[in-house]
Amino acid sequence: xxxxxxxxxxxxxxxxxxxxxxxxxxxxxxxxxxxxxxxxxxxxxxxxxxxxxxxxxxxxxxxxxxxxxxxxxxxxxxxxxxxxxxxxxxxxxxxxxxxxxxxxxxxxxxxxxxxxxxxxxxxxxxxxxxxxxxxxxxxxxxxxxxxxxxxxxxxxxxxxxxxxxxxxxxxxxxxxxxxxxxxxxxxxxxxxxxxxxxxxxxxxxxxxxxxxxxxx
Amino acid sequence: xxxxxxxxxxxxxxxxxxxxxxxxxxxxxxxxxxxxxxxxxxxxxxxxxxxxxxxxxxxxxxxxxxxxxxxxxxxxxxxxxxxxxxxxxxxxxxxxxxxxxxxxxxxxxxxxxxxxxxxxxxxxxxxxxxxxxxxxxxxxxxxxxxxxxxxxxxxxxxxxxxxxxxxxxxxxxxxxxxxxxxxxxxxxxxxxxxxxxxxxxxxxxxxxxxxxxxxx
DNA sequence: TGGTTTTGTGAATTGTAATTCACAATATTG
DNA sequence: CAATATTGTGAATTACAATTCACAAAACCA
Numbered sequence: 001x002x003x004x005x006x007x008x009x010x011x012x013x014x015x016x017x018x019x020x021x022x023x024x025x026x027x028x029x030x031x032x033x034x035x036x037x038x039x040x041x042x043x044x045x046x047x048x049x050x051x052x053x054x055x056x057x058x059x060x061x062x063x064x065x066x067x068x069x070x071x072x073x074x075x076x077x078x079x080x081x082x083x084x085x086x087x088x089x090x091x092x093x094x095x096x097x098x099x100x101x102x103x104x105x106x107x108x109x110x111x112x113x114x115x116x117x118x119x120x121x122x123x124x125x126x127x128x129x130x131x132x133x134x135x136x137x138x139x140x141x142x143x144x145x146x147x148x149x150x151x152x153x154x155x156x157x158x159x160x161x162x163x164x165x166x167x168x169x170x171x172x173x174x175x176x177x178x179x180x181x182x183x184x185x186x187x188x189x190x191x192x193x194x195x196x197x198x199x200x201x202x203x204x205x206x207x208x209x210x211x212x213x214x215x216x
Numbered sequence: 217x218x219x220x221x222x223x224x225x226x227x228x229x230x231x232x233x234x235x236x237x238x239x240x241x242x243x244x245x246x247x248x249x250x251x252x253x254x255x256x257x258x259x260x261x262x263x264x265x266x267x268x269x270x271x272x273x274x275x276x277x278x279x280x281x282x283x284x285x286x287x288x289x290x291x292x293x294x295x296x297x298x299x300x301x302x303x304x305x306x307x308x309x310x311x312x313x314x315x316x317x318x319x320x321x322x323x324x325x326x327x328x329x330x331x332x333x334x335x336x337x338x339x340x341x342x343x344x345x346x347x348x349x350x351x352x353x354x355x356x357x358x359x360x361x362x363x364x365x366x367x368x369x370x371x372x373x374x375x376x377x378x379x380x381x382x383x384x385x386x387x388x389x390x391x392x393x394x395x396x397x398x399x400x401x402x403x404x405x406x407x408x409x410x411x412x413x414x415x416x417x418x419x420x421x422x423x424x425x426x427x428x429x430x431x432x
Numbered sequence: 433t434g435g436t437t438t439t440g441t442g443a444a445t446t447g448t449a450a451t452t453c454a455c456a457a458t459a460t461t462g
Numbered sequence: 463c464a465a466t467a468t469t470g471t472g473a474a475t476t477a478c479a480a481t482t483c484a485c486a487a488a489a490c491c492a
Contacts, residue, residue: 120369132424133358140352141480149434153336159439173481180479193439194491207423208348285456375469389451390471396449409459409469 004045007031008038008064009053009080014036014103018051021107022114039067046072049117051110054092056082062095069096076117080105134215135204138184141153143168144177145208148197151187152205219334220261223247224254225269225296230319234267237323251275255283262288265333267326270297270308278307278311285312292333296321351420354400359384360393361424364413367403368421372410395400 005027009015015031022029030045032038038056039048050068054061065077076098081088084102092100098120099113138144150165151157157165158183163174178195181187186201197205221243225231231247232421238245246261248254252274266284267364270277281293292314297304298411300318308316314336354360359382366381367373373381379390396401396409402417 077482133356136352136356140349140356142349143480145348160437170482171439172441172483176480179440199318357450359450376467386452387469388453388471392450395470 002026002028003026003049004030004047005114006038006041006047006050006052008035008050008056008061010056011053015134018110021110025111027114030140035061035064038064042068042072047075049076049078049114049119051078051080052097054079054083054088056190062092065092065096074121076121078113078117134184135186138180138186139204139208141177143174143188144181147174147177147181148186148201148205148208151195151197151201156190156196158194218242218244219265220244220263221247222254222257222263222266222268224251224266224272224277226250226272227269235325237326241327244332246330251277251280253281258288260286263291264337265292265294265330267294267296267330268313270295270299270304278308281308281312292337294329294333306407350400354396354402355420355424357393359390360397360402363390363393363397364402364417364421364424367411367417369411372406372412374410378411 005022007015007018007022007029008031009018010033012033015033016156019029019031030041030047032041035052040051052061052064056064060080061079065079066076068077077096078099078101079092079097080101080103081092082103084100089100089102098117099112101109146166147162150162154161154165159175159178160171162178163171166174168174178187181201182189185198186204187195188198189195221238223231223234223238223245224247225234226249228249231249235245235247246257246263248257251268251272254268268277268280268284272280277295277297281295284291284293293306293312294315294317295313296317296319297308298319300316305316314333317325317329362382363378366378370377370381375389375394377393378394379387382390384390394403397417398405401414402420403411404414405411
């Protein structure tokens, strides 16, 4: 369950040193002496982060990055290189590297870079996550928020109680939104047909309040 | 600008005592000896909270509540009564009271009740507020969230940089969403046409991250 | 039991958001 | 300067959300 990091460098000593540093910190590490074997590795396990040397015999680092990123765009690549110049760094970043570390680097520089990129991955997953769309779309509707609020204040409620509480004229309209909320698991219905907020729904209503406070 | 509280009770001493307690705490207070005069008061100023005695000569407290709530459903009513029983309390709440305070009550009981109901009002306004719809609808879209994220990580960005960052094939599509974000003031554009997160946008992105963590 | 309220479904319609397309003004660059 | 990339606009289309309508099973009640 640990984060998996690939290390791709033809320098065996450096490779082992990096592996040791990362392993110590609890990362799972697989190291490869060349781009080709690294690519082959993707068939068995896909890492969150790849640390790739710029210059390698055979396929070079930039080409490897290109191939990795094409298939796994969310994966973060840290490029390491002995011949570090501004232009080179810029080129690497343009070519798909997410970070850039000139050799030699300190243990801490490496760890910082790895952690920063892992954090970045988490962040991206969070705000891009597939569930987000639906949940937010579900909430982007006043009636549904009103339903949540009513359930929040009154606890368990029956269908028609909710309908009346909202002052809705058409019960099927309310039903539509109730169904929607149910699908997204923000509310639930027990055997007696009583509606209640789910734990997610409770959280949502807290955060809605938080949100509007933030937006003042 | 202070919160306005109505006190409706035929007992002059109690009325004055309540008025004093609330005034000390910074609330604006208007007191009425009867339901009829209280209703007349609504023509000049509408309170956030009404403290209503159960038993009064002329129109009784429950009837007053009914009439107030019919016209101002968001207004909170605290019922106070000397003849307090469970049934009575339940009936009062069913009849539209939002809170119920047996006489005699301590200064603190009163203040707590008032504050709790004010908090409730704020909460309701927050999650029903008109701006909420738009903001949430704006956020209920992956592309727009991706744009926010990109701006968050890269700071100022040009139009085509954003487009490429998202891997979008159609730049007009991105433009559409940029415009949308601009309208809702989550991003802004400076003289050099560079896009940046607005302060609201920054808050939003923090909030989104927070939200998704909580929804795990 | 028979009428009424509650709770619900599914199809048709309306309304709104999102996408695509055709086009263009404004930088930027060689 | 000419060519190209950038940054846009507005209309047409498409996709999807929301509402309304007609209908009905189940529960409730007198």
